[in-house]
Amino acid sequence: MNTHSDKGERAKRTSPRPADDPQRRATILHAAQTCFAQDGFHRTTMRAVARQAGLAEGTLYHHFRGKDDLLLGLFGALGEQARASLDPAALAALNLRDFLRAFLAAPLAALAQDEAGLLRVILSEGLIRRDLGRAFADGLTGTAALGAQALAERPELRGVDTGELLRTGLTLVLGHTVQGALSGDPLPDPQVTAARMADVLLALVAAERA
């Protein structure tokens, strides 16, 4: 209903016919995210998604294979988002403290806002569906590996297992985010949280080098 206005905006699309879809896909995914975040994947009906998107139920099936495909699409979007929020080149220029802060702030910031709902849905299903869960876990591992590469050469980390360091950092981020998602409390400022967690990791480095 409220989505009709969005449709209005999109009506000025220049293409004469509805075109194919990258726009439509996004609209639908966004609607799905909203619904899933609110009621969970299983308690959300395709009709609800359709209405939220301002479309008919049948139309959803022109753009997605089915309900599951919606979830997969959402998961893909989460991955893209995560990848986009982390720029290894930029990180490389920072000193260790700032590197850690930026590295941890990225996922925290991405999930801080209304996207928290997205995470809830992905995690909730990921805990049940082996494929989703593993993909998510692999994403974390990959991210840690990516960061570790950027830290590999730093002299002040000589003797430190940077991979494990960053994995510990991401474990903190995951634990923190899940806790927030469970409690329903709004998460504190990502920058502050990231700074606190960076301190933990720095303490760990200091201890290991001692």
Add this chain to the structure above:
Amino acid sequence: MNTHSDKGERAKRTSPRPADDPQRRATILHAAQTCFAQDGFHRTTMRAVARQAGLAEGTLYHHFRGKDDLLLGLFGALGEQARASLDPAALAALNLRDFLRAFLAAPLAALAQDEAGLLRVILSEGLIRRDLGRAFADGLTGTAALGAQALAERPELRGVDTGELLRTGLTLVLGHTVQGALSGDPLPDPQVTAARMADVLLALVAAERA
């Protein structure tokens, strides 16, 4: 019918009437846990639980109000288990390092084995259902507070926010466990993991007191 064999086991009870039986409840909860852990709450049918329990569908409803009540019962069991695994009195006698190890090993051990399935179910639904999620989060908070009390007087922690320290520890535990649940990989030995995490916390203490 098929229940008679089970009843045979239980025949030592002299009472002629099974009464309201805590055994049956446990049997059913166990079956529910198995099914839920395997397929998730929503994809599990009451029929599946009944079959797993070796009972008729209708019988489940003599002991639980409905499917939801099964989940709640499971959640309650998790809580009891958590409470049972943490003995504040015993902890108080330990030095800091051992205290932290024991404090963190308790939940890790509880969830290490097949109970991992239980956690997956509870978390999966807790991420969607506000009441469950909050109850779970409150459990964590309460546990941290309980531990903090036991640490309050220690001179070597003068100036350290013990509450936050333990919360960080539990955040690590939660993150670690979720990661394990997601990846499907068997979690490493709880004692080892706990030791590693205790080191993180000790590093943090050292850094804060420096």
Add this chain to the structure above:
Amino acid sequence: MNTHSDKGERAKRTSPRPADDPQRRATILHAAQTCFAQDGFHRTTMRAVARQAGLAEGTLYHHFRGKDDLLLGLFGALGEQARASLDPAALAALNLRDFLRAFLAAPLAALAQDEAGLLRVILSEGLIRRDLGRAFADGLTGTAALGAQALAERPELRGVDTGELLRTGLTLVLGHTVQGALSGDPLPDPQVTAARMADVLLALVAAERA
């Protein structure tokens, strides 16, 4: 629950063993009537009847074949009651006006009180089940015939179809009672209603003899 006291009363039964039942049957029927009248036959569970009777569910089946048999038993009781409330010998002694009043007051009085519930149940099911319905209708017809016999010889009714006269009277009674049962309003005093209806019939007699 409140029925336990009743059970207490009955405990002083002199017979050493529970005896057979005429007492029990009555207790159960009474409970059934209460439940059926409140929620209707179909919405009443055997468990509800058992509880109302202060008995176990299984016990009901020692005295009645099943739920349907309860309804039949109730119907039989209604018939007995109807028959008991009508004493042809006593009626024969009355003048026409009083005869009609008494004849109509009998069923009205029987149904006036809490027995109204009984009627509701019987009628409700009688409208659906051919056997019950026909038995009920036959009861009415029989009653009219019985009354007509008592009026047969009266000289002031020479030329009047007394059977039809009384059938009309019972039609009024039935219509009146059904209306009351539908509206839920408490029925007015049976005597008054009977008097009013008797007037209708007397007017009819007068008109026919004119």
Add this chain to the structure above:
Amino acid sequence: MNTHSDKGERAKRTSPRPADDPQRRATILHAAQTCFAQDGFHRTTMRAVARQAGLAEGTLYHHFRGKDDLLLGLFGALGEQARASLDPAALAALNLRDFLRAFLAAPLAALAQDEAGLLRVILSEGLIRRDLGRAFADGLTGTAALGAQALAERPELRGVDTGELLRTGLTLVLGHTVQGALSGDPLPDPQVTAARMADVLLALVAAERA
């Protein structure tokens, strides 16, 4: 699938989309009436109604909220029918005898035919469900009041309580119809019955004015 033939019949409608269709509703209600009249409301399954309507079970729920809504829809249809069969303007032109005959013949005729089943269902449930029962009773009261208005000015009824007169008439109609529904016997010609009942009322008028 099997619906396509039906749709063929209906193909004359030019609208590309069936829209919300009043046809379907009627089809379903008719099927419901048939089933309910045969087996009663409670013994009729939604599946039976669907089959009778030549539709899938799920389809019923696109047009009615649930089983109860079917009953309510039927009740509404009965009301409409009753209202349609009574034309106050036309009645006003008749002399008293014909007025009464027409007034009583209307409901009798409406229920005489296969609609008798409809009445059985409505009454059967109305006797149990307070809301339905009251609505039905109110319908009767309203009808009597409507008729009384049309009779109000007649000089030959000066001094007669026309409201009560017509209520008595409807009580006769109700009693008569219920009796017929119970016995299962086919009701006699509505016109004849109405004439006989009109005579009763006329006798009553004569007696009251005497």
Add this chain to the structure above:
DNA sequence: GATGAATGAGGTTTCATTCAT
């Protein structure tokens, strides 16, 4: 491509009845 009415398998839950104690 868009629509949404129709489909029907399948889910949860109820409840009359049985039978071991």
Add this chain to the structure above:
DNA sequence: CATGAATGAAACCTCATTCAT
């Protein structure tokens, strides 16, 4: 005879998906 836990068929209803328009 009394009990009441167990049974399991069957009811109502939901909802992902299809397909004629």
